[in-house]
Amino acid sequence: MDQSKWEQASLILADARKELALRIVGQETMISGLLMALIAGGHALLEGVPGLAKTLAVKSLAELTGLSFKRIQFTPDLLPADVTGTLIWDQKSLAFSVRRGPVFANIILADEINRAPAKVQSALxxxxxxxxxxxxETTLSLPEPFFVLATQNPIEHEGTYPxxxxxxxxxxxxxxxxYPSREEEQRxxxxSGNGPSNEHSFIASDGSVSIKPVLKNDALSLLRDxxxxxxxxxxxxxxxxxxxxASRPVEKTKRGNRDDFYRYISFGxxxxxSIALxxxxxxxxxxxxxxxxxxxxIKAVAPAVLRHRLVLSYEAEADNVDADTLINRILSLVPLP
Structure with a gap:
């Protein structure tokens, strides 16, 4: 690999983390995951209780890239046309024309995506x-690059749709x-307090500190290359x-003694x-x-890649077994090359 290109990529990543740290305290896993999704050109789902800077992180990432950004607040009364757009009648031309929805942006924040019914989620x-x-009858291309970064709250189930x-x-x-550590929460x-801060830069609760767009197109292309x-x-x-x-259940007659965890997986x-890993x-x-x-x-990224792709059985819910536990079990059973 070209050494100068490698060093440049390392500097860009360091600058990106430094800029995000101006607004986000801790949450290294989230920051690494967002940067990983951005470089890979994939979408990311952020799950966490309110107040952990999910929305702020996505907004900050958009500023970091200099790309166009739209936020869609998912609610039970949202319609698919509110996301994608719709046809409207033009009285002058006596014809229908397309009115584009907020999905036509480079980075889409689908905030609390599980609060809208399935027909709206399917619009994406x-x-x-x-x-x-x-x-x-009109098919329109979305801007390139295009990312959906969605958030959801795992503790509220009333009024939500899986x-x-x-x-x-x-x-x-x-x-x-x-949750942040005690030291991170103190920072x-x-x-975010009303008085002067002991930190090097004061950050308002609305995240008003400016971020340099260090991941503009050229920098992002270099990281991808x-x-x-x-x-x-x-x-x-x-x-x-x-x-x-190994995440896919096998027939009961073909299971060995070590395959007892398969009763917790309905679909792998x-x-x-595999492509994502x-x-x-x-x-x-x-x-x-x-x-x-x-x-x-591979082991480090396996939980984030696999946890939402395992469909767990009722037995897993009854025994309080989550996807991460099953992934760790799979990682321990599959032999290293």
Whole structure:
């Protein structure tokens, strides 16, 4: 790999993290996941309780890239046309014309996506997979690049609608946000308080500190090219495929004693998961300063790639077994190459 290109990519990543840190305290997993989705050209689903800076992080990422940004607040009364657009009658031309919806932007924040019914969520299916929208008989291409960054609250179930599996599978990553540490929360309070801050830069609660667009098109293209050049051995490709295959339940007669966890999985991950693991493990190696992928890189990204692609059984819910527990079990059973 061209050393100067590698060093430039490392500097860009360091600058991007530095700029995001001006607004976001901690949440390294979320920041890494958002940058990974951006470089890979995939969509991301952010899940966490209110107040963990999910929305602020997505807005900050949009500023970091200099790309066009639209926020769609998903509510129970939202209609598909409110997302994609609709046909309107033009009295002058005596014909229908297309009025484009907010989905026509580079970065879409689908805020609280699980508060809208399935017919509205499904309005994003074509956009997320084919980067186009069909309104009436007209098919329109979406801007390039195009990202959907969705948020959802895991603790409220009243008035929410689970995302259909077909839409979940279109998300490259699902990022689960945790509460900040005590030290991080103290820094958040100091930054967002009304009085002077002890931090180097005061950050208002609305995130009004400006962010330099260090990930504009040229920088983003360089990061993507650099990630593409990261080497991934064929044996590790086989390991990726084996991990994804191990997430799929097998017939009861073919299970061994160690396969008892399959009773918790109704459906496993699709080939999209294998492609996502392949792409994300390369970017993880880039984040770690290497031009080659190690098994540890694949293991590091496996939870975010797989957790939303496993359809768990009723038995898993009864026994309080979550997707991350099953993924860790799969990682422990599949032998390293």
């Amino acid at each position: 299916l074509e956009a997320m997979e084919e980067k186009q929208v069909t309104i009436g 995302l259909p599996e077909a839409e979940l599978d279109r998300f490259l990553l699902k990022l689960v946000l945790r 958040i309070v100091l930054r 650099t990630a593409d050049e990261v080497r991934l051995d064929d044996a590790l490709v086989g390991y990726i495929v084996a991990l994804v295959a 991950a699709s080939p999209r998961a 392949y792409r994300c493990s390369k970017i993880q190696a880039l984040f770690n300063g290497r031009d080659f992928v190690l098994p540890e890189d």
